[in-house]
Amino acid sequence: MNISSSPRLMSLATAILSVSLLASCKVTKERLDEAVFYDGPHFRLKLVRYYENYPLHYSGEVFRIQCSSARTANPGTEMQDPGWVMTGSGAAIGSKSAKEVAEREGHNYHVLGEDILAWTGNGVNVSFDACGGFQSWYPTALPADLIVPAEKPDYCAPKGKADCRHYDFLGDRAPSFEAIRANAQGTVSFLVRSKAFKGNRAMRVQSSDYGKTWTVTAVGQQ
Incomplete structure (x- = not known):
């Protein structure tokens, strides 16, 4: 019997194929x-x-x-x-x-202390309570007038609606962090550099309330 002539056999073959694809x-x-x-x-x-x-x-x-x-x-x-x-x-x-x-x-x-950990990636994350909780800062929070924007797809703002600020800090524009300091009184500070910053400047980022709020000061060349 030709399988193509039997709907039942065709259904069985389709089911077997579907199971095989799901397994793979x-x-x-x-x-x-x-x-x-x-x-x-x-x-x-x-x-x-x-x-x-x-x-x-x-x-x-x-x-x-x-x-x-x-x-x-x-x-x-x-x-x-x-x-x-x-x-x-x-x-x-x-x-x-x-x-x-x-x-x-x-x-x-x-x-940075018995209970203080900071780790860096595309931002800085800091815990003052032995990893019980973290506060974070990312360069995407910076005002647009401090950034040399990277090219973005059309679906990104301002042409589109997507928030693509992270595109500004990819590849060789990725941020680097140095002079990271923190203490048990809730003060944390660090210096961040990126090719995305205008005027070849670095940013000094600080918080005095355990990372709940941050202040940023541009330093270096203009």
Whole structure:
């Protein structure tokens, strides 16, 4: 009998094909290893490496950096251990061990006191209570008159409606942070540089209320 002549057989073949496609598109996440790179009196930091498979999207090693203290109690998730909170993540394709990736990423984490942690990426995130909570500052918060805008797709403002300010800080325009300081009285400050800033200037960013509000002062060349 020709399958094309039997609706029942055609339906069965379609069902089998659908199941096969769903099986091949299954997302899988495999835990590989971990490395603790800070073990202090009030909190710990570790990097956990996983292998993720997102068919037709991404397959390879990734990492999650997690922090644990008396203030981070939680039930955990598939990629966040119970009692830990995630503070950063990224790709680690081709990496051989969690220790290797931790050595690469560890410079973004700044222990500034027994309870104070700051970590940097496309912004600065700071905790004064051993990772119980974080306050953040991002250069996308700066006024437009301080920025040399990057080219953006038409769907971005002002042509479109999407907020694409992060495009200004991608690639070689990514921000770099230095002189990061904080104390237990809630004062935090740092210097940020980017090719996106007008006049080749740096920005000094400060807060005196545990990162709830920020002040920015342009410094350097004009």
